[in-house]
Amino acid sequence: MSKVYFASRRAEYADSVMDKVNNLIDRVNIKDGIDDNDSAAIKLHFGEPGLTTYLRPVLVKPFADKIKAAGGRPFLTDANTIYHGPRSDGVSHLETAVKNGFSYTVTGAPVIIADGINGEDYIEVDVPGKFYDKVKIAGQAHRAKAMVVLSHFKGHEMFGFGGALKNIGMGLAAKEGKLSLHSNIKPKIKKGNCTKCGSCIRYCPAGSIKMTEGGAQIDSAICTGCGQCLMVCSYHAVKIKWDMDFSEAQKRTAEYAYGVHNPKKGKIWYFNFLLDITPECDCYPYSDSPLVADIGILASADPVSIDRASYELVKAAPSLNNSKAEGLKEGEDKFKGGHPQTNPEPIFKHARDIGLGEDDYELIEI
Ligand code: SF4
Ligand code: SF4
The missing domain is CATH 3.30.70.20 (Alpha-Beta Plaits)
Incomplete structure (x- = not known):
């Protein structure tokens, strides 16, 4: 059973959210996994212009500071999208990141787009999958010696929720990989x-x-x-016809996540931010009301356990009025308020079956 550390969103003068983030980083002990001069990717989503609930850039700085203190060289990264938009090539993606506040002065780390200007930079990684024996991972993300994965936990039409697994599996797939995750044709x-x-x-x-x-x-x-x-x-x-069966897309994404995680075992850590838990993913140019109130922040070395723990915490929370989850009871899946047809269980099961992590957790509140 993997350990998942949890810091509640509640805060006070001497125990701010920033203090909690710093404590969580210490609890998963990234210091011991980072060697001198290690390049360390901070994987996140820079948010679509128009969205207002992506991960706040100020919350990223503690990660850059801790990596530097451990002797590493942090950089913020994500890979380009396959759909046309302000994150579909390396230039516009970088501009979007800066416009949304991910500048060096705020975060303490530069931005490097992981798969180059046109998505041409990727590395093939072996995986023991049912759908793939090799996956195409964005080059700069794969080459980084260490990685922290910061995920805004929210809804997603294909996965039910978007957390750590989706962040690395879909997020760090190169364009050809993203296409194969979305469409069979x-x-x-x-x-x-x-x-x-x-x-x-x-x-x-x-x-x-x-x-x-x-x-x-x-x-x-x-x-x-x-x-x-x-x-x-x-x-x-x-x-392209976005026609992949969601269950299959989830399983394929788990195999891509394996391709990101496995080569960095012992040097990769996950942080899920259960803040602004909106119904849609951060690729949409708007933010709807949150489904439940802010819950807190989780940290783990296991991407499956942290997503399971996050998902269960959202299920257990009361739904908010004036949201898509209004009327859903504690214990019910709040993400069904946004996407009633989507079942997230296939990604958990497949991720566990291929050895990516454990679909179980020990929650340790700090
Ligand atoms: S599909 Fe037609 S319009 Fe589009 S790039 Fe090719 S030639 Fe140009
Ligand atoms: S036609 Fe096929 S191989 Fe050529 S650019 Fe498009 S997706 Fe790539």
Whole structure:
């Protein structure tokens, strides 16, 4: 049974939330896992512009300070999205991070986007999976010697909740990996939208796109599903069907999470922030009312246990009026208020089955 440390959101003059964060970092003992000069990634989500409930940048600084005190070199990181938007390439992603407050003066660490400008930087990692024997992990995240994973715990349409497993499994998958987590099929080009600009042909690494009279066309026999064409088309002509069964997507994500976690065992720690527990993930450009009141912060070396403990704490909490969970009782899954069809159990079971962590925990309140 893995240990999960818990600090309540309640605070007072001599025991602020910042004090609690510092205590949690000491309890999981990141100091002993960081060697002199270790590069140490702080994995987080910089928030979509318009969202107001992403992890507060001031809460990141204690992690940068503790890593530096242990002799490490911290940097903040995330990988690019596959959908078009303000985090889909390394330049706009970095700009979004700074605009949302993740600047060096606030956090004490620079931002390095983990998979490069166009998502081209990744490393293949062996995993003992049912769906994959290799996963494609964002290069700078994999190369970092140590990692702390900071997760804003909230709802998610595909997973039920978004926590540590989703943060590393989906979050650090390179574009090709993200595509394979969302869809079983290759992209297609919608003829009416294609202006024949040719960008996708120039960027396609497999040479699988050709221009026809009606517009660009993908040869799905050659296409590797890397997702580059999705990103470079400015006319929204490249489409994928987001049709993966949620249960399978969860299991695939667990295998990607394994590919991030396993090479860093003993040098990777997880912190879940059960604050602003909103119904949707941080990729949406808005924040709805929280489902339950703030609960606190959890820390563990086990990504499965910390998510299980976080999920159970949210279930046990009373739902808030004027939220999507209004009317749900203590003990009921509050995330069902946002996504009634989504069941998060497959990711727990598969993560445990492949040896990523334990689906059980000992909760230690500090
Ligand atoms: S980038 Fe988009 S608009 Fe340009 S040729 Fe390719 S599909 Fe058509
Ligand atoms: S997904 Fe990648 S390989 Fe397939 S057509 Fe698009 S750019 Fe080419």
